[in-house]
Structure formats: structure tokens, C-alpha cells
Amino acid sequence: MASASLRWCFTLLMVLVIFQGVCVVFYYMPDTHSSRDAMTEALQKLHCAKLRRKFSVIKPAKSLKLQKFTQELSDFMSCPHKSNNTERELNRIRLQFCCNATGSFILTKRNTAANQSIQYETSTTKTYKMNEELHSMLPEDIPWSGRRLGRCAVVGSGGILKNSSCGREIDNADFVIRFNLATVNDSDVGLKTDLITINPSQLRYKEDLEKNPDPLVERVSVYGNSSIIIPAFAYTFCTSLSIKALKVLQPIRPQQPVVFFSPSYLRSLDRFWKGRGLREVRLSTGFMLISTALELCEDVHVYGFWPFDSDLQGEPIPYHYYDQLSPSRSMHKMPEEFVRLLQLHSQGALTLHLQPCSSPGADPENHL
Ligand SMILES: *[C@@H]1O[C@H](CO)[C@@H](O)[C@H](O)[C@H]1NC(C)=O
Ligand SMILES: *[C@@H]1O[C@H](CO)[C@@H](O)[C@H](O)[C@H]1NC(C)=O
Ligand SMILES: *[C@@H]1O[C@H](CO)[C@@H](O)[C@H](O)[C@H]1NC(C)=O
Numbered sequence: 001m002a003s004a005s006l007r008w009c010f011t012l013l014m015v016l017v018i019f020q021g022v023c024v025v026f027y028y029m030p031d032t033h034s035s036r037d038a039m040t041e042a043l044q045k046l047h048c049a050k051l052r053r054k055f056s057v058i059k060p061a062k063s064l065k066l067q068k069f070t071q072e073l074s075d076f077m078s079c080p081h082k083s084n085n086t087e088r089e090l091n092r093i094r095l096q097f098c099c100n101a102t103g104s105f106i107l108t109k110r111n112t113a114a115n116q117s118i119q120y121e122t123s124t125t126k127t128y129k130m131n132e133e134l135h136s137m138l139p140e141d142i143p144w145s146g147r148r149l150g151r152c153a154v155v156g157s158g159g160i161l162k163n164s165s166c167g168r169e170i171d172n173a174d175f176v177i178r179f180n181l182a183t184v185n186d187s188d189v190g191l192k193t194d195l196i197t198i199n200p201s202q203l204r205y206k207e208d209l210e211k212n213p214d215p216l217v218e219r220v221s222v223y224g225n226s227s228i229i230i231p232a233f234a235y236t237f238c239t240s241l242s243i244k245a246l247k248v249l250q251p252i253r254p255q256q257p258v259v260f261f262s263p264s265y266l267r268s269l270d271r272f273w274k275g276r277g278l279r280e281v282r283l284s285t286g287f288m289l290i291s292t293a294l295e296l297c298e299d300v301h302v303y304g305f306w307p308f309d310s311d312l313q314g315e316p317i318p319y320h321y322y323d324q325l326s327p328s329r330s331m332h333k334m335p336e337e338f339v340r341l342l343q344l345h346s347q348g349a350l351t352l353h354l355q356p357c358s359s360p361g362a363d364p365e366n367h368l
């Protein structure tokens with residue numbers, strides 16, 4: 001009995017000695033702290049690599065468990081972003097080959113004959129006969145295709161931009177694309193605008209535009225010298241509204257060119273993405289112009305594209321940063337477009353911004 005309890009005592013003592021010894025060793029090891037940091041860092045890197053692989057494979061957005069998805073995405077967005085030059089060039093070549101924004105992004109005197117029949121984007125039978133008058137108002141050539149645009153910011157209207165403080169970073173881009181006459185301000189979305197879209201339905205005014213152009217002139221002058229792009233040949237209802245806007249604005253605001261998407265360019269983009277499994281009635285204008293930017297810009301940064309109703313921290317956000325409207329789900333499949341953007345981001349072909357931007361003064365970008 002006695003020897004048993006002595007043995008227990010001894011064991012206990014040994015355990016204590018060893019334990020303390022270990023503690024002492026840990027305590028006095030001079031580089032414990034940095035080796036533990038190195039360990040955490042290595043684990044972090046593995047985690048990031050795993051997420052990068054995961055998000056570079058497309059899963060249908062329908063199959064996503066939103067809560068887990070946003071948690072992982074939030075982790076991934078804290079990983080250093082890896083831009084990949086090879087991927088950027090590959091996408092540029094693919095898009096040039098299929099769609100050629102460089103030569104046919106918008107209708108110009110060079111790529112359109114004065115008597116040409118323009119086939120509507122969404123119809124195989126309807127056409128519009130170009131005429132001398134309209135032809136004379138088209139730009140000579142595509143203004144942005146002579147040289148490669150540098151860093152482009154494509155700014156969607158997602159409520160995720162609210163309180164983001166991204167304005168300064170966006171304004172630092174070489175070329176800024178915006179949509180649907182969205183409001184601008186210096187804190188969250190920036191002011192610089194080089195190209196902005198108008199949805200033809202936004203051109204319906206109570207009074208005829210030709211009689212009273214003031215409301216339109218006022219709306220577009222907010223964007224300085226930015227070009228205005230309209231899908232004039234998407235649907236037949238778009239055409240007369242768009243041509244009227246062109247006729248009204250050209251003499252009053254010559255510094256703000258009004259241009260029309262080439263419907264054949266948009267049809268080829270549609271085929272390109274359908275071939276990659278993205279099937280929807282019509283691509284969103286945002287997705288179209290991101291595709292254009294991937295061809296024309298060196299480096300594409302995407303802001304305000306987030307199709308879910310809570311942010312990465314799970315906080316509810318509005319659908320748009322500038323109004324309280326709800327999405328129309330019939331036309332576009334924004335979540336399906338989003339998983340493709342996420343894939344392009346994971347592959348290093350573009351940079352998606354989903355978090356608030358860093359405070360002024362800090363280096364906004366991780367150029368890796
Ligand atoms: C960049 O992309 C190319 C083409 O997909 C790939 O082969 C290469 O491994 C990528 N580079 C890095 C550093 O990930
Ligand atoms: C794109 O269009 C331009 C102008 O029409 C043409 O010079 C160029 O060869 C085209 N590029 C491709 C890849 O088709
Ligand atoms: C368009 O006009 C050109 C000359 O300007 C002419 O050669 C051509 O036949 C016309 N095409 C059509 C479809 O009318």
C-alpha cells in the first residue's frame with residue numbers, strides 16, 4: 001500500500017517537474033514568439049491557398065450556403081491578393097478574339113456603314129437601317145482603344161459601397177466606369193467618371209426632350225466630361241429615346257460624347273459567356289462593361305458588385321447604395337455573374353473589392 005502511494009507521489013512529482021521544465025524552456029526560448037508567429041503565418045498562408053483554390057472553381061450560386069460562403073469569403077478577402085499577369089493576358093486575348101472591344105465596342109463611323117442594317121442585340125429578325133444623319137453623329141473611332149487603359153475602376157451600384165470610404169481609392173484610378181447615372185460623392189464612391197451608362201428607360205421625361213432638354217442636361221453635367229454610353233439597339237423601344245438624347249446633348253455638351261453600344265459586340269459577349277455556362281436573358285450592363293474592361297484595361301478593379309442582402313460581416317445592406325429599390329430578379333442572374341467575378345478574382349485576373357477601403361494615408365493596394 002505504502003509503496004503504491006509512494007509511486008503515485010513520485011509520478012506526480014515527475015509530471016510536475018517535467019511540466020515546469022517545459023514551461024521554463026518555453027519561457028526562456030529566445031525566439032518563441034517569432035516562431036509562433038511564423039507558425040500562425042504558415043497556417044494562414046495554407047488557409048488562403050485553400051480558399052483561393054476553392055473560389056477559382058465555379059459552383060452554381062444557387063447551391064451556396066450563404067452564411068458559410070460569406071464567412072469563407074470574408075476570410076479570403078483578408079488574404080493578400082495575388083494578381084496574375086498571365087491570367088490577365090489570357091483573358092484579354094480570349095475576349096479580343098471572341099468580341100473585340102478594341103474594334104467594335106461602340107458604333108463608329110469606322111465600323112459602321114452609312115447605309116448599314118443594324119441588327120438588334122436581342123432579336124434575330126429586327127433591324128434598324130442606319131442613315132446619313134445618325135451616321136454623321138457617330139464618333140470617328142473608339143476613343144479608348146488606341147492605347148491600353150491603365151488601372152480601371154468599374155463601380156457597380158451595390159449597397160456594399162455605403163459607408164465604404166472607397167471614394168478616394170476609386171478616384172485614384174486612371175479610368176472610372178459607372179452605371180445608370182448613379183450618384184457620386186467623394187467619401188464612398190468617388191467623383192471621377194470617364195464612362196457612364198444610361199438605361200433608355202431613364203430617358204423618359206414628362207416633357208419632350210427636344211422641347212426641354214434641361215433636366216437631362218442637368219443630370220449628365222454632374223459627370224463632367226465623362227462619355228455617356230447607351231444601349232440604343234438592345235430593344236426597339238430604346239432606339240428613338242437614345243437618338244433623341246444624342247441629338248439633344250451633342251450641341252449643348254460637346255465635351256460629353258454620347259455613344260451607342262454596338263449590338264453585335266454585346267451579342268458576341270453574350271455568346272462568350274453562354275459558352276462558359278452563364279445563361280440568362282441578358283447579361284447585366286455591369287458584367288458587360290467588366291468584360292470590356294478586362295480587354296481594354298491593364299488592371300481591373302471592381303467595386304459595388306455584391307448581389308446579396310447582407311455584407312461580409314452579416315450586416316443587412318440595401319441593394320443599391322443610392323436608393324431603396326429591390327432587385328428585379330427576372331432579367332439578370334446577379335449571383336451567377338458574381339461567382340464568375342469571384343473566380344476571376346481568385347485567378348488574379350481582376351481585383352474584387354468587398355470590404356471597406358483602408359483609411360486615407362494607408363497603402364490602398366497590395367501589389368503582389
Ligand atoms: C498564373 O496563371 C497561370 C495561367 O493560369 C498559371 O499557370 C500560373 O501558375 C499562375 N501563377 C501564379 C503565381 O499563380
Ligand atoms: C478588332 O477590330 C480591329 C478594328 O476593326 C481590327 O483591326 C482587329 O484586327 C480586330 N482584332 C481581332 C482580334 O479580331
Ligand atoms: C451602301 O452604300 C455603298 C456606297 O456608299 C454601296 O456600295 C452599297 O451597295 C450600299 N449597300 C447597301 C446594302 O445598300
Ligand SMILES: *[C@@H]1O[C@H](CO)[C@@H](O)[C@H](O)[C@H]1NC(C)=O
Pocket residue numbers: 162163316317318
Ligand atoms: C452608414 O453609416 C451611418 C452613420 O454612421 C449609419 O446610420 C448607417 O446605418 C450606415 N449604413 C450602412 C449600410 O452601413
Ligand SMILES: *[C@@H]1O[C@H](CO)[C@@H](O)[C@H](O)[C@H]1NC(C)=O
Pocket residue numbers: 224225255
Ligand atoms: C472638359 O472639357 C472642356 C472642354 O473641352 C475643357 O475645357 C475642360 O478642361 C475639361 N475638363 C476636365 C476636367 O477635363
Ligand SMILES: *[C@@H]1O[C@H](CO)[C@@H](O)[C@H](O)[C@H]1NC(C)=O
Pocket residue numbers: 162163183185186187188189321322
Ligand atoms: C455618400 O453617398 C453614400 C451613399 O449614397 C451616403 O451614404 C453618404 O452619406 C454620402 N456621403 C456624403 C458625404 O455625401
